[in-house]
Amino acid sequence: MSDPIKIEAPTLEEAYKKAAEQLSCSINDLDIKVLQHPSKGILGIGKKNAIILVRCESESEQPKVEEVLPKIEKPKEEIFDNFYKEKKDLEQIAQEVQSELNELFKNICFGLEPIEVKPYSQDTLLIEFSGEDAALLIGKEGYRYKALSYMLFNWINPKYNLQIRLEIAEFLKTQEEMIRNYLVPVIERIKKEGKGQTKPLDGVLIQIALRQLREAFPEKYVAIRERNGEKYIIVNEFRKN
Numbered sequence: 001m002s003d004p005i006k007i008e009a010p011t012l013e014e015a016y017k018k019a020a021e022q023l024s025c026s027i028n029d030l031d032i033k034v035l036q037h038p039s040k041g042i043l044g045i046g047k048k049n050a051i052i053l054v055r056c057e058s059e060s061e062q063p064k065v066e067e068v069l070p071k072i073e074k075p076k077e078e079i080f081d082n083f084y085k086e087k088k089d090l091e092q093i094a095q096e097v098q099s100e101l102n103e104l105f106k107n108i109c110f111g112l113e114p115i116e117v118k119p120y121s122q123d124t125l126l127i128e129f130s131g132e133d134a135a136l137l138i139g140k141e142g143y144r145y146k147a148l149s150y151m152l153f154n155w156i157n158p159k160y161n162l163q164i165r166l167e168i169a170e171f172l173k174t175q176e177e178m179i180r181n182y183l184v185p186v187i188e189r190i191k192k193e194g195k196g197q198t199k200p201l202d203g204v205l206i207q208i209a210l211r212q213l214r215e216a217f218p219e220k221y222v223a224i225r226e227r228n229g230e231k232y233i234i235v236n237e238f239r240k241n
Contacts, residue, residue, distance in 0.1 A: 004031070004055040011038050012050045012218055017123065025056035028210060033238045034219045057223070090119045093160050097125060110136055124163040127152060134169040142204050145171060149204070172204070179208045187216050190235050195220075200230035209233055 005022065009015035012034065020027045036051040098117035105112060110133035120126035129137055138145045149166045156164055166172065183198075190196040201209055206224060210233055214222045221236045 004033070004053045006035070006051065006053055008049045008051045010049055012052070015050045015052045016054075019052065019054040023054070023056045028207070028224060029057045031055050031057050031221065031223070031238075033221075037218070090122075090125075090162075093162070094118050094125055097127070097156060097160075101127070110134070120165050123161075124165055125156065125160075126165045126167065129166075129168040135171070137168050138171050141202065142171070142175070146204055172208075175204060176208050176212075179205060179212060183209060183212055183216075187213070190217065190220075195234075195236045197225075197234045198232050200232050202231065206231050206233065 005019070007015045007019045007022070009018050016027050016030065016032065019025075019030055019032070023030070031054065033053040034050070035053055036048060038050040039048040094117045098115060101115045101117065105115060110131070112129060112131035112134055116126075116128045116130075118126050136144075137148060139147075145166070145168055148168075149164070152166060153164050156162055186196060186198060198209055198213075210222065210224060213233055213235055217235055221234075221238050223234060224231055225234050226232075
């Protein structure tokens with residue numbers, strides 16, 4: 001495993017995204033240590049950026065030097081211009097994706113309402129499926145949901161550099177609430193003991209739990225582990241060299 005790099009950004013979320021881009025690594029595979037939490041200060045005075053120390057757990061996902069340098073060499077003016085252009089065009093992208101999705105699903109045999117796509121955050125689109133047969137797109141234990149989410153992500157992310165939040169008949173909302181309730185005693189135990197792990201989780205549940213635990217413990221090492229074909233999440237202190 002290579003040496004970690006230091007990343008600075010206005011928020012932890014932006015720092016994680018920046019790290020993933022520079023390391024060509026999934027956010028889920030980042031080994032993160034928070035050096036400084038962001039602070040807004042008072043009227044801009046005392047404002048602090050988030051600073052993290054990060055590396056990719058998988059060596060195979062480390063970027064080539066030539067892939068990183070063009071990003072580093074971009075002038076600040078170009079970076080800010082691109083940021084405001086992307087922000088301005090997010091609504092337009094949402095409308096474009098919505099139009100293409102409705103065209104794709106117009107002849108499906110399920111009873112669906114028109115698919116809605118709208119900005120969810122600065123870098124995420126919310127895609128909503130509803131209608132009397134929408135739940136059929138979820139499938140047993142969420143496997144259809146996972147497959148559809150994977151398909152949509154691999155279309156939208158490379159084309160628009162955006163994340164997605166897929167909601168089908170409030171499935172994601174229900175799953176998030178269920179995991180949030182399950183994690184309450186887990187989080188309390190981790191606070192007392194300094195470390196811990198979840199029960200085996202599958203499909204979209206493990207990704208939801210990973211996100212919620214990283215939000216609860218931004219200063220700790222939170223990662224997915226697999227044993228005997230089952231996946232679970234561990235929470236621990238960062239190793240000190």
